Amino acid sequence: MLMISPKMASGVQEKQYTPCLLSFFIYNPTFGPREGEEEKKILFYHPSAVEKNEKIRNVGLCEAIVQFTRTFCPTKPAKSLHTQKNRQFFFEPEENFWMVMVVRNPMIEKPNKDGKPPTIEYQEEEILDTVYGAVVRQCYCMYKLFNSTFGRAMEAGGVELLIQKLEKFFYRYLQTLHLQSCDLLDVFGGISFFPLDKMTYLKIQSFVNQVEERLSLIKYTAFLYNDQLIWSGLEQDDMRILYKYLTTSLFPRHSEPELAGRDSPLRPEVAGNLLHYGRFLTGPTNLKDPEAKFRFPKIFISAVDGYEELHLIVYKAMSAAACFMISASVELTRQFCEQLDSLVGPQLTLLASDICEQFTINRRISGPEKEPQFKFIYFNHMNLAEKSTIHMRKTASVCLTSVHPDLMKILGDINCDFARVDEDEEIIVKAMTDYWVVGKKSDQRELYVILNQKNANLIEVNEEVKRLCATQFNNIFFLD
Amino acid sequence: MDGETATGTESWEDCMLAPVDRLRLERADSPTPGLVEGTEPGAGQRSAMFVQAQSFEDLTSEAEEEAQRSAAEENPEGPDEGEYKVQNHDFSSDSRTKEEDVSSEAWRSHKKHVFVLSEAGKPIYTRYGTEEALSSTMGVMMALVSFVEAEKNIIRSIHADGCKVVFLTKSPLVLVGVSRTSQSDKELLRELQYIYYQIVSLLTLTQLNHIFQNKQNYDLRRLLAGSEYLTDNLLHRLERDPGLLLSAVTCLPLASCSRDAVSSSLQAAKAKNLVFSILLAGDRLVTLIRKKDQFLHHIDLHLVLNLVGSSSSFREGEGWTPICLPKFNTSGFFHAHISYLEPASELCLILVSTDREDFFNMSDCKQRFLERLSKRCAYQSLKEALKCPTYPVSQVGIPDLRHFLYKSKSSGLYTSPEFPDVYRSGQEQERLMGLYQDLHSCLHHPTRPLRSFYRCGETENLLAWVTSGFELYLCFSPLASKASAVAAVNKLLKWIRKEEDRLFILSPLTY
Numbered sequence: 005m006l007m008i009s010p011k012m013a014s015g016v017q018e019k020q021y022t023p024c025l026l027s028f029f030i031y032n033p034t035f036g037p038r039e040g041e042e043e044k045k046i047l048f049y050h051p052s053a054v055e056k057n058e059k060i061r062n063v064g065l066c067e068a069i070v071q072f073t074r075t076f077c078p079t080k081p082a083k084s085l086h087t088q089k090n091r092q093f094f095f096e097p098e099e100n101f102w103m104v105m106v107v108r109n110p111m112i113e114k115p116n117k118d119g120k121p122p123t124i125e126y127q128e129e130e131i132l133d134t135v136y137g138a139v140v141r142q143c144y145c146m147y148k149l150f151n152s153t154f155g156r157a158m159e160a161g162g163v164e165l166l167i168q169k170l171e172k173f174f175y176r177y178l179q180t181l182h183l184q185s186c187d188l189l190d191v192f193g194g195i196s197f198f199p200l201d202k203m204t205y206l207k208i209q210s211f212v213n214q215v216e217e218r219l220s221l222i223k224y225t226a227f228l229y230n231d232q233l234i235w236s237g238l239e240q241d242d243m244r245i246l247y248k249y250l251t252t253s254l255f256p257r258h259s260e261p262e263l264a265g266r267d268s269p270l271r272p273e274v275a276g277n278l279l280h281y282g283r284f285l286t287g288p289t290n291l292k293d294p295e296a297k298f299r300f301p302k303i304f305i306s307a308v309d310g311y312e313e314l315h316l317i318v319y320k321a322m323s324a325a326a327c328f329m330i331s332a333s334v335e336l337t338r339q340f341c342e343q344l345d346s347l348v349g350p351q352l353t354l355l356a357s358d359i360c361e362q363f364t365i366n367r368r369i370s371g372p373e374k375e376p377q378f379k380f381i382y383f384n385h386m387n388l389a390e391k392s393t394i395h396m397r398k399t400a401s402v403c404l405t406s407v408h409p410d411l412m413k414i415l416g417d418i419n420c421d422f423a424r425v426d427e428d429e430e431i432i433v434k435a436m437t438d439y440w441v442v443g444k445k446s447d448q449r450e451l452y453v454i455l456n457q458k459n460a461n462l463i464e465v466n467e468e469v470k471r472l473c474a475t476q477f478n479n480i481f482f483l484d
Numbered sequence: 485m486d487g488e489t490a491t492g493t494e495s496w497e498d499c500m501l502a503p504v505d506r507l508r509l510e511r512a513d514s515p516t517p518g519l520v521e522g523t524e525p526g527a528g529q530r531s532a533m534f535v536q537a538q539s540f541e542d543l544t545s546e547a548e549e550e551a552q553r554s555a556a557e558e559n560p561e562g563p564d565e566g567e568y569k570v571q572n573h574d575f576s577s578d579s580r581t582k583e584e585d586v587s588s589e590a591w592r593s594h595k596k597h598v599f600v601l602s603e604a605g606k607p608i609y610t611r612y613g614t615e616e617a618l619s620s621t622m623g624v625m626m627a628l629v630s631f632v633e634a635e636k637n638i639i640r641s642i643h644a645d646g647c648k649v650v651f652l653t654k655s656p657l658v659l660v661g662v663s664r665t666s667q668s669d670k671e672l673l674r675e676l677q678y679i680y681y682q683i684v685s686l687l688t689l690t691q692l693n694h695i696f697q698n699k700q701n702y703d704l705r706r707l708l709a710g711s712e713y714l715t716d717n718l719l720h721r722l723e724r725d726p727g728l729l730l731s732a733v734t735c736l737p738l739a740s741c742s743r744d745a746v747s748s749s750l751q752a753a754k755a756k757n758l759v760f761s762i763l764l765a766g767d768r769l770v771t772l773i774r775k776k777d778q779f780l781h782h783i784d785l786h787l788v789l790n791l792v793g794s795s796s797s798f799r800e801g802e803g804w805t806p807i808c809l810p811k812f813n814t815s816g817f818f819h820a821h822i823s824y825l826e827p828a829s830e831l832c833l834i835l836v837s838t839d840r841e842d843f844f845n846m847s848d849c850k851q852r853f854l855e856r857l858s859k860r861c862a863y864q865s866l867k868e869a870l871k872c873p874t875y876p877v878s879q880v881g882i883p884d885l886r887h888f889l890y891k892s893k894s895s896g897l898y899t900s901p902e903f904p905d906v907y908r909s910g911q912e913q914e915r916l917m918g919l920y921q922d923l924h925s926c927l928h929h930p931t932r933p934l935r936s937f938y939r940c941g942e943t944e945n946l947l948a949w950v951t952s953g954f955e956l957y958l959c960f961s962p963l964a965s966k967a968s969a970v971a972a973v974n975k976l977l978k979w980i981r982k983e984e985d986r987l988f989i990l991s992p993l994t995y
Contacts, residue, residue, distance in 0.1 A: 065631055072624050073644050076592055076662050080645040086669070088638040129931045133643060410932050417926070421939075424666050430940040432966075433926070436933055462938060466966050 019113040019122075022184035023131055026090055026106040027051065028143075030170060031063045034100050035163065047101075047163070048170040050178055066094060066104050084133050091131050097144040101154050105140045107131060107183055132416040134423070138191045139181065145245040147173050152304040152311050180253065187405065187412045188419055188452070192383040194390025195247045198232035204362050208234055211351055215326075218347060221334055223314065224305075226327040229359050231255055238329075242305040244388055246316075246327070254318060255325070258285050281356075282349030284341070285318040285325070291338075291345055298336050303329070319348055324356035378455045378472060379407060381415065385448035394454070407454055411439055415452045418443035422450060432465060440465045451477070586613040586621070597662040598679060598719060601626055602696060603655065608683075608704045609715055615705060625660050629653060641669050652676040656696035657683065665918060668925040675722045678783065681810045682718050685787045686711055689814035717794040721786075723914050725767070729924055730891045730955065731782050732898040733789075736768040738869045740985035745862035747771040751993045753853035755845045758995065759818065760836040761853075765870055767793060769897075769989070770831070776994040781811030782896055788820070792832055798822045802850070804843045807836075821846035825854065830870055874902035880979045882972045884964035886944065889920060889957040890980055892988060899980065899987040916944075920957050923948040927955075938969065945969065 029049040036044030042060045049059050066085075069092075073082035085092040088109075095103045109126045116122055151157065151173060157166040200208075212225045212235055226243065227235040231251045236243045283289075288296040300315040313332035318325060326348060330336065382391045394405050394412070405412055418431050422445045431443040438458035442465065444451045453469055460468070584591050591613055599618070600609040605626035607615035615622075629651060632639040642649040650672040652659040659676040684692065687707060695702050727733050738746075750761050751773050759778050763770040767789055774780060791807065792798060806817040819842060821835040833853070835846040857863045877885055879901070886906060891898040907916045927934050927950050937948045945960040947969050958976070960969055984990065 065628075068624070068628060068631070069642055072628060073642055073647075073649065075621055075624075076597070076649070077644050077647045078592070080647060082642050082644045084643045086640040086643070087632055088640065090637070127931065128640070129929070414932055414934075417929070417932070421922075421926075425941070427942045429942075430938075432938040434935040434937075436935060438935070462936075462970050463967050 017115060021108075021111045021113070023107050023110050025050075025178065025181060025183055026108045027054070027062065028103075028105050028174065028178055029059070029063065030101065030103050030174075031066070032100050032102070033067055047167055048174055050174065062106075063104075066092065066102065070094060070102070083137055086128070088126055088128060091133070091136065093133070093136050093140045095137070095140045095144065097141075097148075098154050103140055103144060105136065105143070107136055130413070132413060132420070134191050134420055135186050135188065135416060136183070138193060139183070139186055142190065142193065142245075142248065143174075143177065143181075146177060146249065149242075149245050149249065149303050149305075150301065152313070156311070185405075188381060188415050189390065189392060189395065191416070191419060192388075192390050192450075193244055193248065194383050194388045195244060196232045196251075196391060197389050198229045198234045198359075199366075200234060200359070201362060201366070204359055205234070207358065208355060211355060212237075212326075215328070215348060215351075219328075219340075219344060221330045221340070222328045223331055224327075224329040226329075228325045228327075229356070230323045239306060240388055246303070250318070250325070250327070254285055258320070280321060280349035280353040282319060282321040282345060282352050284345075285320050286316055287336075288341060291342055296338070298338055298341055300336060302332050305329075317344070319344065319352065321349060321352040322356040322360070324352050324359065326352060377457055378453050378468065380451060380453045380472065380476070382452075382477070383450045385450075408437070410437075411435065411441065411454055414441050415443070415454075418452065419450070432462060442469050444469075584613045586617045593664070595664050596719070596723075597660075598676070598715075599625065599660040599662075600679065600683065600715075601658050601660070602700075602702070602704060603658060604696075604700045606701065606703055608657070608708065609679075609712060611716065611719060622660075625651075626658060629658055641672075648672070650676065652680065654680045656692060667918070667921055670928075670930065671921050671925050675719070678718060678722060678728065678786070679715055681783055682715055682787060682790070683708065684810040684814055685784075685791075685808045686714070688808040688816060689810065690816075714790060714794050718787075718790045721790060721793075724910075724917060725786075726889050726900055726917065726920065727767075727782075727898065728786055729917070729921055730889060730898050732891045732896050733769050733782065733785055734767075734898050734900060735987060735989055736765040736770050736869060736873055737875060737983075737986050738770065739865065740990065742862050742865040742869065743771060743989065744991065745860050746857065746866055747773065747989075747991075747993045749856035749860060749862065750853050751995065752856055753849040754995045755837070755842070755849050757837045757839040757842050758835055758846070758849060759838060760834075761849070762788065762834040762836070764789070764792065764830075764832045764834065765873055766830045768873055770866070771989060771993075773993050773995060778812075780809070784809035784811045788834060791820075792822060792834065798832065799824055799827060802843075802847055804846075806840065809836075819843075821850065823850060829867075830873075831866070877901040877904060880976055882975055884960045884968055885958060885972050885976070886961060887916065887959040888976060889955075890976070891955040893953055893955065895988060897988050916959065919944070919946060919959070923957055938966065940966075947973065949973065 027050060030047045031045045032047060033045055035047075036042050042064070043056060046059055046063055069085050070082050081096055082094050084094065090106050090108045093105045093107070097103060109128055110130045111127060112125045114123045114125065147170075151169050154166055157169050161168075208227055212227060216222050216225060224237040225235070226233070226238060226246070228247075228250065233243070233247060238246065284291075287300045288298055290296060300317050303314050303316045304311045305314065306312070314329040315332055315334070315336055317328040317330065317336075319328065320326075328344070379394045380392070381394055383389070394407055396406060414433065414435060418433070418441065421431060422429060422443065428447070429443075429445045433441050435441060440455040440457065440460065442451075442453040442455070451473070453472060455465055455468060457464070457468065594612050596611070598609070598611045599607070599622055601607055601622045603626070605623045607619050607622045609615065610618050610622075629639055638653070639651045641651065647662065647664050648669065650661045650663070650669055652661075652673055654677075657680060659680055661672045661676050663672055687695075692704075695704070695707075722728050746763065750763060750771055753761070759775045760780055761773045762785070763772070772780065772785075787809070788807070791805075797803065801823070803820075803822040805820050805822065807820050808814065808817050812818075817840070818836045818838060819840045821833075821837065821843065823833055825831040825833060833850055835849055837846055839845075857866075877887055886904050887901060889898060889900045903913055903916070907913050923937055923939075923946060926937050927948055933950075935950060937946075939946045940962070942962060944962050945964050947956075947958045947960070949956045956973065956976075958969065958972060960972070964972075980987065
């Protein structure tokens, strides 16, 4: 991404470039051990247009770095390489399979006079290892969600199949990586939970039970409202990556029809169905269509004996979404989908309006919303719960934050600090811009607060954060 | 914010005892004309490097030896080479016991490795193990450096969980640090820079370049043999001495009238080529007199402190040694007259001259200084002060305060109490230093500097604060509250203000 900086007073225009993906490759050093066969090691390489020898050279460097690091830490592999121009992130998700992501450092291009080529200044301290390391791990998890492990592809169809699968998945997935807007939330990879009163929560639970009872093919169910999770029958780590897929990819792609209103041509299926607002986000777009196909994406989740392959049905009514997962060995028919539509559609529509109502009441009780003096991010490692008042609504393309990127990076720095020592800690810093940033780590929970009270002192900041903890996290103990 | 950032991001290298631009000007006319070529330190031998100049004969023989060696160096493949190795052998055996299996877990798990190699990949120094055993490892290091260089890029560091490798290319040398500490890349680079300057201080950069231009493959260990202990010691200091972290030195607490008397006595003992005279009490500065318009960089001063502190040979008489002060001028040698005021005393006088024939002049300066000093009975009070070179933190009177570092930015001096019992052991001291280093690198982050940093943990609470005038790092008991920490800062600053004429050198003198 290119941004023109406002420093134009001198008439010299500086161009500022945000970090971007230079290359992304996957290799296995055991596949081409002999000289002259190096190309066989490479399973995937983006951009594919790169000349063969250069690919081999770059993979060679990674191998050398990994090998060299073993001289000093045989058990802990190299995770990143910093150079003046870029950073490379290494991840070995399965034995001998290495994923490498190369990110160019942000840079400033300063034009020179007299037709000389512009000076490029790399900003080497801007990229946080923890953030982009997490992005690479996420890439693998997402691949695994839809394809299972590399090892399984190898078993099923050898290197050729694996190469094919990698090509198919990453070609599209890499285009959805928005490296310039990655931050602390990527490190956490948490799930945002929808706060709900007991009654409504029980209603949802009984809805889930009823559907699972009536449609016994359904193995697992997840329920979301407003892109936030309410109920999930999946293991945490599976839900985490599924949640990531739903909220950053599937939902944003389908959000337009709801916003478009009833008469919009964008939602033709509504015309024939006035009983409810339910519709399939995966599978058939219109049940009435005689040509409709009843194919759903397949996902892989962890099971006792390795993995389990499932159909993923995502069904949405207004802001409520239900995910139903059914064993992949079952073939899904028109009849089943119609049954599901007629059972779930009306109920989900009702639930959605119930939750909406409840939500507005609660908001009214908690008082009028005014711009608070603070913004925060909370994460709980135990249940992966995350909450951020810093991030605006996530869209498919960008993740907007309401604070200066430098402050976000300070949060990242504090998070690195916390990760180093396994004990409770609190850090309070004052940035050069006079913002206060507070980080608290207690047990498995982390809280980060940015305060815009420039004239406050340490004691006042502490009081402010105490108040915040009391109102937002009244049942959570934080080290004082 | 821009203005603030500028002060906050000023790199550690710029925090010198003098304004940078002035120093640059002086670099033009080297203080040591004519000494650049053909002069080299007695790096080959420990004893030769620190000549115990008891008589004039000793001095001349040293000069002859030097001449011989420089001839040999110009033709490193000459017949002298065999002789060299034999000479050096004696010293490497007694100086260090480095025999260690470099494939062992024990070797790997050292907290911090440092390697120096030439651009041809030849080993020059390793902190642990022998260079011979590590020559292939260092070859790989050089290969990585050149591979990345070939892409018109520069390798900076490699990160693994709990371990990082940092590269510093300072042509014609390459330095590599491998650390298991939590130190930032920048802190590690700073340490490697020190090691680089340590080597330059023994050889001068001009000579270093000259050697490798003539023979890329040159084995620099031949020239540095016997001096490795200086690098070893410097690394040890980097782990323990807050001065190297803060880019500052600390002073012997001394009543200002006494210090002024000592200073003026030293100032009076001047000579034509005398540039700096430094009086030390152990690692603490008593006074420093410099030629007007000449400034000593804190790195150079720390290299001098390391040289003096690393060798007991100066205790045996008057030492006369060439030394390059790389931040002053990388191309030439100064000559330092180093001696203790009394054999058993901690007081060490260093007289830095530009003239290599100046030994007797310097010796004479020392005598004149001693005479004046004893006349003015300042010597007595100085000796009194030596009995308590440190102070306990309890003197400040803040109950929860365990330890602190305070640096005055303009003077480049810092003060700090002795380590309390909790941090008395070497291991705990290094841990505390590690915490200070963390604070330091957070506050001086190259792009996101901070004004203040407070950390509350299970073993201690820490507070750091940087303003345009000072840097302050405090360590409290883990039970101390934030309110008490804030109160402590005010109280401590008042205390330092009250004690400043004792703890700092407020009126430095010049020739």
